[in-house]
Amino acid sequence: MSVQPETFKSLLKAAAEQVIASAPELTSLDQAIGDGDHGTNMKRGFEAVLGKLDAISAQPLDEAFKTIGKTLVMTVGGASGPLYGSFFLAAGEALSHDKHLPDDLADVFGSAVNAVSARGRSQAGEKTMLDVLVPVLETLRTAAGQPDLIARVRTTAAEAVERTAPMQATKGRASFLGARSVGHVDPGARSSCVLVQAICAGLEGRQ
């Protein structure tokens, strides 16, 4: 079993479009606790990805992920560029080394999450995108093979992003605010949730 190119293309397109559509919300979250550019940065990055959609979709899956990562690194313009870029680069790297989708999804996602953690020198619990990605990874592992896996991933991501609100940021720009970062959902966690939810919705539409 492998991921069909047209499936990959439609999922990537849906994910990119959802991120772009979420730009105003991401920006307003970032204005509360960051520097207010997360939405425009992510929009610029994923518009660049959309611009290469045909070329990316024509590549082998590992190369496709690496191209997505490199495109985000080169175009986003904020810390989220290297963070999301590293996510996709590491996923591509895992796929180049005997990992396959969808069978090894949890392992590939795990490699990608580790790369984000290393790039940001951060762990879950610090009010970042990892506070969505790590719980999602956990669900991918524990619910692997279950018929309701996609629904559980969706729920995990939605709940995880809300749990960032009471957290105090210790990494990234929001950490400058200290206790004042409490009470706001983290914009990076939100954008990770948007991506995960878009992929889930795309997969559910195909079932």
Add this chain to the structure above:
Amino acid sequence: MTDTVGIVIVSHSADIAKGTADMVRQMVGTEVKVAFCGGNPDGGLGTSVPLIIDAINDVWSPKGVAVLVDLGGAETNSEMAVEMLEPERRDLVVVCNAPIVEGAVMAATEAAGGSSLAQVKAVAEELSAD
């Protein structure tokens, strides 16, 4: 002319990056190569990996390059840029944990004396020591 460590200044703001480079020029002179970049790929506030890569290559020296950054994204993007350099250059570039203006001036002063990359980095980072 003997080689000196190159200096790269990376700010979210092109104006700050240029202003910092101007200060280095005035205080240290022209014997050290200095490049600067600021702004995201659209020209707004932010940093850009391709511009950072270009800046590092512009001031390339066999002794290496020290990068001075302002806020978090500049650091993350600079680290990413270093990893995307040609493999033989990667180990000769350091991102300094130092305030951008003072760090750039101190690093360039140290570099002008012909110091190694490690010495340049250490002098810049003394500014961050408690």
